[in-house]
Amino acid sequence: MAWLFANLGYNLAICARRTSRLEQLKSDILDKYPDIRVEYRGLDVTDYNAIFTVFDAFVADFGGIDRVVVNAGVGESRRIGKGRFNINKRTAEINFISALAQCEAAMKIFRKQNSGHLVVISSMSAMRGLPKHMTTYGASKAGIAHLAEGIRADMLLENLPITVSTIFPGYIRTEINENAKPLPFEVSPDKGSKAIVAAIESGAAQAYVPSLPWSIVGPAMKYLPLKIVTKVS
Secondary structure (H helix, E strand, O other), X not given: OHHHHHHOOOOEEEEXXXXXXXXXXXXXXXXXXXXXXXXXXXXXXXXXXXXXXXXXXXXXXXXXXOEEEEXXXXXXXXXXXXXXXXXXXXXXHHHHHHHHHHHHHHHHHHHHHOOEEEEEEOOHHHOOOOXXXXXXXXXXXXXXXXXXXXXXXXXXXXXXXXXXXXXXXXXXXXXXXXXXXXXXXXXXHHHHHHHHHHHHHHOOOEEEEOHHHHHHHHHHHOOOOHHHHHHHO
């Protein structure tokens, strides 16, 4: 996504745990797009106070932030009641509580600016309760989808010019699932990223990506019998 946004001419504020990757990414992007600005900072989103510090530091760097993409997450969870509570707890905390902290930090900035675009990356797994290793993961992604919708409702009630988008990606083959079996309708990182960026750029309140087949499968998952839904997970 960073490469795609750079191609669109955006300055970039990027943060993640592995700063060596960020440093290399910055160098590579600036080699190709020397007219944009790229700043990076290390951030572990389980350090909630650091989220506010890093976001505010980026505001100081650029004089403001136009968009925040809440994308950090983990895909590991286990069947409930099988003695793996610590794994499920970590998944819930990173995917929901850390996302909540990022939304808080972003919205604090946007409210002060009276402008901005909050993007929350949820998942097609948020459509229904799912079995096995998807249970806690899907629940956490459903949680952040509702969180984003609640923030969007606030913006409507307060009539503030702040856009809130919820993106529901289908299966994208990345490091998070590189060792998993082939997944239904999965796409490459390149195709998935392009679909996500296009959805973000559209400013849509919510989007299923890639649009086909997920704009059809996603709404259907909400109403199909659970036995059928579990076959897509």
